[in-house]
Amino acid sequence: MAYSQRPHGDPGLQPERxxxxxxxxxxxxxxVSAIFLRWLPVHGLPILLLFAVSSAAALAIYLTQRRRYGASSRGIHEERVDADVxxxxxxxFAAxxxxxxxxxxxLVG
Amino acid sequence: MTNSERAPRKPAPPSRGKIAERLLPGGEEPDPRFTLANERTFLAWIRTSLALLAGGIAIEAFTSDLFLEPVRKGLAVVLLLLGMLLSAGAAVRWLRVERSMRNKAPLPLPLIVPLLAGAGALAAAVVLVFILWR
Known part of the structure; x- marks a missing residue:
């Protein structure tokens, strides 16, 4: 994929890394979600809670990747990146x- | 503190958002490369803690015919607790490093490093003792 204009000029490729x-x-x-599911027969239904939390966190990262990359490459370009609190x-929190x-x-199962 | 004699040349910086201004007050924006590096280090810690969490859940099923139940549960809880402490500690460290960089202060020592090393050694010792004396 070729950009007509490079999103940033950082030779260290910090936004990509x-x-x-x-x-x-x-x-x-x-x-980790898959590992939790794997032990469903041992730990029972409560393990689905862990599966839900870890896959929701993975999905949230997936959906925000584009926003984060955009913000960091713009930030490198402008020499100012806001810390992504x-x-x-x-x-x-998810972990x-x-x-x-x-x-x-x-302890319960 | 007055700023009257040194009039700021730059325009007022854009707002950083409520949470960022409360948790990371004062100072100046650090080099953006350092901010991103700090974020990557935080993520490396999170991945470490995820490995511990997955291990904690798996150890019970993996080792059901090797360890007695209290040892098994104990090890699982130690791993899960360590994973929890590490991920919370990683967020705290990320904040402290970000604050130090804003204030151009020396970086804080990582407390989570001795925590991980100590707990890892302890878990290894428990397993070793158990295997030798079984």
Whole structure:
């Protein structure tokens, strides 16, 4: 895909690397969702809660990738990137939720 | 503090949004490359904690004929707890690093590094003892 105009001039490709890091995290969440489903017969229905949280988080990353890449390449171009507090806090919140729900499933199930 | 003698040359910076202005107050916008690098480091920690969470859930089923139930549950809870602490710690560290960069202060020491190392060593020791004395 060729851009008629390059979105940014950063030779270190920081926006691309950051976008790929989000993509890896999304894939990790998809993998983790699959692992949760795999142990459905052992842990029972409550594990579906963990599956729901991790796949929702993966979907949320997928749907916001374009916005984040746009913001960071524009930011590199303008030498000013606003810290993405929202994405960071939501991602951490989802992971903490997974841990809490997981402890519940292990202790109760 | 007055700014009257040094009139700002740049126009007022655009709003960064309510949450960002509350959690990351004051200072100046750091180099955008540093902000993105900080974000990637946070994501690497999140992936580490996801691995621990998946391991915690899987250990119970994987090892049902190897470990006694209390050991199995204990290890699972340790892994899940560690995953939780690491992901919360990663968000806190991301905020602290972002604040230090805004204020051009030295970066804080990562508390989650000794946490991960210590808990990893502890879990390995538990498994080792259990396997040797079984």
């Amino acid at each position: 950051t976008s790929l890091a989000w993509g890896r995290t999304m894939m990790a969440l998809v993998t 929202r994405s960071v806090l939501w991602t951490a 903490v939720m997974l841990g809490g729900l997981g402890i519940g499933v292990v």
